[in-house]
Amino acid sequence: MQFASRRQCNLLIQNSTRDGFFLESLFLYSSLVKSSLHGDHLTFPFVFKACAHLPSLRDGRKVHSHVVSLGFHWDVFVQTSLVDMYSKCSSLSDARRVFDDMPTRSVVSWNSIISAYSKELHAREAFCLFNQMRSVYALPTSSTLVGLLSGCSKSTSALQLGLSVHCHGIKIGFDSHSRLSNSIMHMYVRFNLMDDALTILNSSKNRSSVAYTTVIAGYAKLGDCSNAFSLFNQMRSKQTVLDSIVFINLASSCGLLANSLLLSSVLSLLIRSGLNRGPDVSASVVNMYAKCGDITSARKVFDSAMDKNILLWTSMIGGYVRVGLPGASLDLLKDMVGAGLPPNRVTILIALSACASIGSLSIGEQIVNHINSLELSSDLQIQTSMIHMYCKCGSLKKAEEIFNAVPRKDLTALSSMINCYASHGKGEAALALFKEMTNDKGIKLDAVVFTDTLYACSHGGFVEEGLECFRRMREEFGIEASKEHYSCMVDLLSRAGDFDSALGVIHRAPIKLRSRLWTPFLSGLRDHNSLLHANIVSNKFLEVGSESAENHVLLAILSASEGKWKEAGKFRILMDKRGLNKEAGWSRIELGS
Structure with a gap:
């Protein structure tokens, strides 16, 4: 492509970047360079913005080298756009290097580097930069405070930092800055401080859809359906513009309550508002119906969607797994691939879970082929799921191969392998791995790994080791015993x-x-065949009752083995009176493929 002048190309690059055509912007810049022309201090900020939005660190570094060779690296606007580009491309060290080399820093420059540290959850460093900014008399803006708040993760120290931002926001009058006000509300919602979030919402002069949605999302996350719907009704009464996100949050609240009827009402409102279009909205509705256990309604929503993207397919595939229909999940995955849509990382994780549930090694191998073709075999979460899948499909050797190939094993991978050894009767191997974990100071053990280890001790008959593990869990690691631990x-x-x-x-x-x-x-x-203890337990059960059909059956069997047919019949009658039904036993075997 040839250009009449550099000015003409600059205008084209600026317009394409403003319009969101970022690949086109990079193509235009590449054409400019090939035409023996070059950008200037007006061109480069737009090119870096395009790199940041893609994000393309490789292209950003190339353009940075052009900036240096052309002598524009001392321009404050170019430097600021460089800081922003590196931060959005997750290269914090490069962003800081450019920032430290800046002879003159604008407020936008400070905001960019503070926001970069906050987004990478380096809240302390972000606040140190904020204090440096104030020490050189650069006045913070509402954007500065919004950037700081993005780094306040869910910890006590981060909350204290967030509260200090709120105080500073009061000084600059955050009421007049809706974006800052919304960020402060979002921080309180993140820490489940709903009263504080609601106070800010009620004191706001202009309550936007975003403000309402933020607080409704907080209530939905906590399963507080009453307050979520109360705010929604208030939102409607004030004729605030509704969007699909509000309905998705309401649907999420219904999902947490497993209230399918209420979810249907929300969906009716969504349709009447004309916001039900789009696969992303349909995917959320499918997810919520699955959480409510209404897989039939979920499938109707899925089938009625005109455009099905990967998110919608994955939601429906995951929905089948959630309600205990892994076979239907894998059938739908086959339909998706047949429709020409390759699975993504999340779909693969769900498929591995479904495959583990039905224990089909042949289908598992097909999924592994997809993993290899998508170059996901080095993903740690995928590797952990593969270990679990091979374990449940009876292939200990393959599970060990995957586990041994993991370069940096985290707690989940180690716990999965312990569970695998336990399931295959390899108690000694499980205990050896557990010992290795306890000696690694970089791994913080949790309740799950102790459950898996106690399970291994139980199935391997390692009584002393199990007692010691149970003691260490409570006394040394401060983990409170759960039902699973006591049961083991x-x-x-x-x-x-x-x-x-x-x-x-x-x-x-x-x-x-x-x-x-x-x-x-x-x-x-x-x-x-311990009848003495059986008599003690029988009397106890007759006094307190039990919700388990299996326990009644076991007691009936024990009574019958002692020739106490009357007592055995009594437990069968008790089952009927209490409305208990023993689930029929079943097994699965794979023939051929």
């Missing part, structure tokens, strides 16, 4: 025939958990 301990001791100790664990557990701990105990009694 009862199972471990019952399998070993130590029923007195198992009863001791049940009695030491919180009262609300005890009724769920009888199943592993009763299974141990059945395996050891």
Whole structure:
């Protein structure tokens, strides 16, 4: 492409960047360079803006080299756009290097570097820069404070920093800056301080749709449907412009409450408002219906969507997994691929979960082929899901291969491998891996890894190791025992025939958990044919009752084995009176592929 002048090309680059055609801007700049012309202090800020929005660090660095060779790197506008480009391309070190070399810094320059640190969650460094800015008498603007607030993650220290920004906002009169006001509300919502967020909303002179949506989203996240809908009604009464995000947040609230009827009402309002168009909105509705357990309505929404993007397909595929229909999930994945739409990272993670649920190694291998073709095999979360999938599909060898290939193993990957060893009866290998984890000071153990380790001890018969693990969990790591931990301990001791100790664990557990701990105990009694303890438990059950059909069946079996047919019948009758139904047993085997 040839240009009559540099000015003509500059105008074209500026216009294409303003209109959001960022690739076209880079193409025009490349054509300019090939025409033996070059940009100037007016061109480069727009080119860097295009690089930032793509984001393309590679192109940004190329243009930066042109800036230096042409001598424009001392221009304050060019330098500021460079700081912004590097920060948006997640190259904080380059952004800081350019900023430190600036002889003169504008307020926009300060705002760019402060925002860069905040977005990377370096709140302390962002506030140090903010204090430096004030020390050189550069007056902060509302944009400065908005940038600071973006780095206030969910920690006590970050909240204190956020509160100081709020105080500074009061000094500059944040009421007149809606973007700052909304950011402060968003901070309070992030920390679940809904009263503070609502106070700011109520004191605002001009309550925008964004302001209302921010607070409604906070209530929706907490499952406070009443306050969410109350604000929504207030929003409608004031004739505030509605958008699809408001409805998505209301739908999210319905999903947390698992209220399908209320969700249908929200969807009706969404349709009447004419905001139901677009696959992204449909995807949110599908997600919420799945959370409510209404997969039929979710599928109707999916089928009625004219344009189905990857997000909508993934939502429906994930919905089937959520309601326990992994086979339908994988069938839909096959339809999606057949429609010419390749899966993305999230789709792959859901598919691996579905495959693990049905234990199909052949389908799992097909999914792994997709992973390789999408070059996702080095993704840590994908690798962890692959370990879990191979474990559930019975291929310990493949799970070990994936695990050994992970260069930097995090807690989730290590925990998955411990669970895999436990499931395959490799208790010693599981305990060895757990010991390796406890010796690594860089890994902070959580409740899940202790559950997996206790499970390994239970299935491997490692009583002493299990008792020691349970003790260390509470005393050394300060992790409170959950139902899963107590259940593993009862199972471990019952399998070993130590029923007195198992009863001791049940009695030491919180009262609300005890009724769920009888199943592993009763299974141990059945395996050891321990009738003495069975009589004790039978009397206890007749006194307090149980919500588990399995426990009633186990007690009936134990009574029958002792020849107490009357007691056995009594437990069967109790099941009927309490409306309990034992779920039919089933198994799955894969034939061929």
